[in-house]
Amino acid sequence: MLNLPQKTLTKIKSLLLRRQKEVDDQLKALENDDPIIMAAEMVEASESGTDSWMAEVHGRITSVKNDLVDLSSKIRISLLQIKKGTYGKCERCGNPIEAERLEAMPTASLCISCSNKKTKK
Numbered sequence: 001m002l003n004l005p006q007k008t009l010t011k012i013k014s015l016l017l018r019r020q021k022e023v024d025d026q027l028k029a030l031e032n033d034d035p036i037i038m039a040a041e042m043v044e045a046s047e048s049g050t051d052s053w054m055a056e057v058h059g060r061i062t063s064v065k066n067d068l069v070d071l072s073s074k075i076r077i078s079l080l081q082i083k084k085g086t087y088g089k090c091e092r093c094g095n096p097i098e099a100e101r102l103e104a105m106p107t108a109s110l111c112i113s114c115s116n117k118k119t120k121k
């Protein structure tokens with residue numbers, strides 16, 4: 001087990017579970033908003049001229065969706081790591097990630113100093 005107190009871990013876990021639900025809901029909502037998916041469901045209603053608008057909205061939705069899918073997989077990994085007892089370890093240097101950082105950003109996979117190095121580059 002890493003350095004995190006059980007209380008912190010429990011808190012982070014519930015944060016992650018709540019976040020995961022939010023992300024799932026957002027993903028579902030996005031699918032309802034995507035004009036391409038809607039158009040595919042009602043092909044006959046489509047008109048030429050709306051295509052570029054649809055492509056634009058579709059592109060925007062897809063990029064938001066990719067971010068959400070990415071976040072969702074990070075959340076899943078974090079939850080799995082909590083279960084295995086490997087949560088909170090920096091994936092670059094192997095040191096424990098600061099508890100305050102994890103509470104603020106439960107999906108963090110780098111400690112503060114590695115994360116600073118990474119953004120500076």
Ligand SMILES: [Zn+2]
Pocket residue numbers: 090091092093094095110111112113114115
């Ligand atoms: Zn590190």
